[in-house]
């Protein structure tokens with residue numbers, strides 16, 4: 020005999036469809052960039068500089084979103100830029116999440132000296148101004164993908180640790196934790212089987228948010244020219260270049276900016292959407 | 303004219319045929335206490351949640367009216383409905399621990415309602431909260447205001463919710479098994495307090511309970527619910543003298559009394575349950591024709 | 592199941608328990624201690640049903656938590672089946688854990704909101720290596736009068752009384768030697784109440800279960816329990832056999848309790 024109540028189908032929330040749709044599209048674009056990009060993103064052609072997008076007077080066929088001042092195809096550059104953006108988002112986001120959430124969970128649930136040490140570390144960490152800190156780090160580590168990821172992880176793990184610690188502490192006071200102890204579950208096993216499922220919704224939301232933040236941080240670093248080598252196209256780098264020619268060629272600035280905005284928005288909506296759809300307690 | 307009138311209220315599990323409430327009708331006049339009794343899972347809490355607009359997302363109201371002071375709540379736009387409920391109604395929930403925020407101290411949890419909804423000053427609200435805690439016989443209100451929910455006993459948590467329900471002087475209180483964690487001496491004091499506050503403010507009270515002893519002390523009228531269907535709606539004294547429905551009669555007979563040491567614990571007889579269940583099904587059939 | 596010959600399952604001597612009073616914690620240094628249990632001594636013989644009554648906040652749940660060693664006493668001793676468990680560390684307690692269980696006062700908070708009911712009941716069974724945990728979980732649902740279909744629901748999809756019975760099912764499924772039942776029938780209608788109490792009684796008679804039953808409902812206590820312990824502000828004010836206590840209550844607090852019971856009769860004088 021099966022009771023169907025818990026299996027009531029929840030509709031996919033529209034924001035989940037839209038955000039996941041955009042991110043899947045972006046992921047596909049990143050992977051397929053060499054095949055779908057209409058031009059070589061690095062190919063310069065000074066005769067084709069500052070061509071407008073395809074629906075504006077004076078465009079050239081084949082350059083859908085126009086070209087920048089060096090005659091490089093904007094669409095192709097955005098597509099290639101996606102690769103770096105998503106790599107940073109996924110790697111930096113998940114590493115930050117794993118480190119921060121684990122420390123937060125340990126501190127909040129085990130309490131005692133573990134908590135004292137982790138909380139102290141968080142407090143000290145938060146005393147540093149984050150942007151200065153990251154610029155300093157990159158300056159020391161030298162530019163490059165690994166440096167960006169390390170910088171993001173080092174700065175942002177506290178965000179996870181703080182929130183998850185508080186949440187784990189609240190959950191730890193619930194009687195179901197005492198119940199697990201009476202049933203003979205060990206502390207560590209309780210942390211994973213009882214507490215983790217209850218902080219997972221928060222972790223999901225924070226993780227997707229962090230992925231968005233990672234993209235912004237990467238863009239900022241590229242903007243101030245501290246990201247990877249300047250040749251490879253990055254959204255932040257494109258925005259920086261586009262800013263200088265905003266009056267002659269707005270499209271060089273606007274298209275990467277829109278892509279960036281949609282992506283960050285999608286990441287933040289993805290977390291909420293996943294929670295709406297999959298968290299049993301919201302039903 | 304009743305303060306609260308529920309007419310033919312029906313609720314379903316969303317997108318499924320499972321019925322939770324079946325044409326429920328009941329009234330609570332200002333200054334009246336109406337008892338709501340019935341087996342576990344009969345839908346008592348659902349009625350309370352429907353009134354306060356806090357039904358779970360998976361349950362939807364399929365018909366009927368909930369008329370509060372002359373206005374049908376179900377016809378109001380959601381925002382307006384929420385402010386009206388926030389101003390005039392309060393709930394004493396069945397689960398004290400889950401109703402309190404585990405990571406906040408008790409004090410602000412009581413005062414916030416007063417400050418946010420009734421625009422009291424914080425100092426006034428705190429003074430009132432302390433008075434209320436003392437009135438529900440909580441020893442050392444100062445300490446309790448600064449405690450977290452898990453540092454209190456079950457009965458203390460329950461009394462805190464009773465106190466915060468009364469804090470804003472609402473016109474209607476839905477009390478969902480409000481005294482289950484209280485010992486009989488405190489229960490007695492609290493029931494008296496409820497009666498007193500009610501007399502003072504003319505509050506209408508919908509009182510969900512399993513304890514017919516309590517019903518006989520505080521209620522003026524009574525509804526018996528089974529499977530989401532109202533079986534009986536009586537004045538309190540009539541109910542205890544001559545229950546109308548066979549199920550009510552069995553319920554009364556099965557209630558244990560401490561004065562009767564040998565009274566064995568007898569459930570409501572199977573035959574009565576079967577007959578009542580058949581009645582619920584018959585009601586469903588006639589509703590579909 | 593147990594091989595020892597101690598006639599008492601529990602022997603409690605001068606049990607004291609204090610908790611940190613965080614509300615009075617100074618900025619630096621330790622919080623003052625709040626004395627909750629002030630030297631309790633009593634025994635629970637095997638096969639007995641001990642009723643524990645007392646005012647709200649008198650320390651009943653705290654006593655319960657000490658008996659199943661969720662809390663560590665600050666003084667005195669607790670012997671379980673002849674073995675001193677007062678300060679036993681968690682690793683040494685583990686083999687004993689299956690033998691004493693607690694059913695918590697607040698049903699919602701004692702059930703993990705993100706686990707399904709079936710998993711909640713089955714988890715302790717598989718932790719202790721019992722065979723067929725799923726099947727046993729379903730049988731436990733039968734015992735407490737809930738349909739098996741509830742196994743796939745989440746706790747918040749149940750009514751208050753249904754949740755309370757999930758907690759009961761979880762404890763009895765383990766077939767422990769001792770159950771501490773903290774206010775487990777207050778949220779049940781008389782029918783479900785009778786069913787649960789009859790079930791517990793059968794377990795006591797047939798399987799030799801020992802039961803400590805915290806309740807405010809003296810009608811139920813009188814019907815079910817062989818002995819009654821009256822607790823008042825962390826102290827035992829009366830410890831008597833049930834008939835004696837009802838016939839001739841010694842402590843004034845006990846008499847107050849009896850006077851305050853509401854009978855299902857509008858004519859009762861209840862002032």
Ligand SMILES: Nc1ncnc2c1ncn2[C@@H]1O[C@H](COP(=O)(O)OP(=O)(O)OP(=O)(O)O)[C@@H](O)[C@H]1O
Pocket residue numbers: 024302315322340341342343344345346347348349358360361396747748749750751752753778
């Ligand atoms: N979120 C939910 N989803 C599906 N079914 C639910 C949900 N919440 C409650 N139910 C079911 O609705 C019915 C009515 O529940 P309700 O909480 O109103 O019972 P009740 O009369 O208050 O019982 P009790 O006295 O045990 O609290 C129950 O059978 C319950 O299992």
Ligand SMILES: Nc1ncnc2c1ncn2[C@@H]1O[C@H](COP(=O)(O)OP(=O)(O)OP(=O)(O)O)[C@@H](O)[C@H]1O
Pocket residue numbers: 452453454455456457458483484485610611612613625627645646647648649650651652653654696
């Ligand atoms: N974690 C804690 N920290 C501080 N004080 C606590 C803590 N837990 C309980 N107390 C205090 O211990 C006292 C006894 O609580 P306990 O829960 O044992 O009472 P109880 O007899 O079960 O009451 P009830 O019948 O209301 O459930 C209360 O005054 C309570 O405030």
Ligand SMILES: [Mg+2]
Pocket residue numbers: 346347348396478750751752
């Ligand atoms: Mg209920």
Ligand SMILES: [Mg+2]
Pocket residue numbers: 455456457651652653696773
């Ligand atoms: Mg208690």
